[in-house]
Amino acid sequence: CSSEHLSRQGFGTQRVEEELQNLLPTARILRMATDTTTTKFAYDEMLADFRAHKYDILLGTQMVTKGHDFPDVTLVGVLLADASLYLDDYRASERTFSMLTQVIGRAGRAGRGGQAVIQTNNPDHDVIRLACEQDYDTFYEREIRLRKLLVFPPFCDIVLMTLTCSDEQMLLESATELRQAFDKKAAEEFPGVKHLVFGPFEAPVYRVENKYRMRMIVKCVLNRESRALFSALLSAYNSNSPVKPTLSIDFNPSSL
Numbered sequence: 001c002s003s004e005h006l007s008r009q010g011f012g013t014q015r016v017e018e019e020l021q022n023l024l025p026t027a028r029i030l031r032m033a034t035d036t037t038t039t040k041f042a043y044d045e046m047l048a049d050f051r052a053h054k055y056d057i058l059l060g061t062q063m064v065t066k067g068h069d070f071p072d073v074t075l076v077g078v079l080l081a082d083a084s085l086y087l088d089d090y091r092a093s094e095r096t097f098s099m100l101t102q103v104i105g106r107a108g109r110a111g112r113g114g115q116a117v118i119q120t121n122n123p124d125h126d127v128i129r130l131a132c133e134q135d136y137d138t139f140y141e142r143e144i145r146l147r148k149l150l151v152f153p154p155f156c157d158i159v160l161m162t163l164t165c166s167d168e169q170m171l172l173e174s175a176t177e178l179r180q181a182f183d184k185k186a187a188e189e190f191p192g193v194k195h196l197v198f199g200p201f202e203a204p205v206y207r208v209e210n211k212y213r214m215r216m217i218v219k220c221v222l223n224r225e226s227r228a229l230f231s232a233l234l235s236a237y238n239s240n241s242p243v244k245p246t247l248s249i250d251f252n253p254s255s256l
Contacts, residue, residue, distance in 0.1 A: 016079065017059055024057070032060035065103040074114045076106050081120040085127060088204060089256045090152045093127045097139050100131035151196065151219055153252065159218040159230060160253045162203065165245035168212045174245045175200035175214040182216070182233060190229040195220040204256075222251060 013033045020029055030050055037043045043063075050058045051070060058064055058073075084096045104116040120128050130139040148155050163178060165171035179200055186193055199216035206212060220226050230249050237247045 013059055013061060020057060020059065027057050028055045029057045029059055030055035032058065032064055034061075037063075062099055065099055065106065068106065070106060073106055075117070076103055076114070077117045077119070078103055079119050081118045081128060082122045082125060085122075085125065090147070090150075091255075093143060097127050097131045100128070101134060101136070104131070104134065156219045157222040157226075158252050158256070159220060159222075160250040160256065161199075161216040161218065161230075161233075162248045162250070163200070163214045163245045164211050164248070166211050167245075171212045171214055171245050175216075178237065178247065179216060181237065182218075185229060185233060185236075189232070190225060193220060193226045193229050195226075217256070 013031050017029055017031045020027065030046060032043070032046050037046070047068065049055060053072070058070075078100065081100060082096070084099065085092050089095075100118065104118075106114075116132075118128065118132060122128065126142065127139070130136075130142075147153065152158075161178070161182075163171060163175055165174065179197070182197065186195060196219040197216060198218075200214045201216075203213035203215050234247060234249055
């Protein structure tokens with residue numbers, strides 16, 4: 001909207017470290033992020049230093065939330081806890097709930113009692129509330145009903161088809177052709193494969209290393225017949241031409 005009252009500002013770990021240093025000038029802060037763990041043993045060395053009380057505060061991305069045991073930690077904080085809720089992935093709620101329940105569990109593990117402070121723009125959101133209450137059963141019942149209603153795993157399989165090409169116009173044309181080819185093969189050669197298809201549409205990161213990407217998502221049940229459909233499509237589409245778009249197919253990808 002070009003408003004003079006809005007501006008883009010970063011809130012990465014470096015910015016948080018600066019704010020913490022201003023608020024707690026005597027605190028020893030250990031920042032753990034991709035740019036500070038580049039050496040082979042940096043990750044393990046940092047965790048060992050924190051356990052040895054060489055630092056007072058451990059600051060980091062989600063890598064600090066999972067699987068660590070810090071007996072002397074009694075306070076945990078999460079910034080922008082709802083940011084991961086709005087990702088374009090059906091597992092966003094599950095991953096946010098998992099992350100919050102794990103990070104809350106980092107505080108007070110040695111029987112000393114602990115406190116977790118969750119900062120969020122949406123404190124009334126069911127996922128945030130249930131995670132704070134550690135109410136796994138209610139979250140599961142809510143989430144599994146939604147998955148079934150919208151036909152998401154575990155009630156189906158997800159197939160991600162990605163077209164990649166350095167020529168944007170050729171990619172757009174090929175994406176339309178791919179959809180037509182899929183519909184034709186499914187109807188004429190594999191009529192027994194029940195499916196729902198979405199796309200083509202732009203990938204979340206549309207351009208990578210000067211190559212453009214378009215996607216299609218198919219909901220189906222993976223079995224011998226459905227796999228044969230995708231194998232036939234892949235064989236018919238890909239070629240050795242360096243110019244023609246390439247097609248990749250992922251079954252139940254870890255992220256969309």
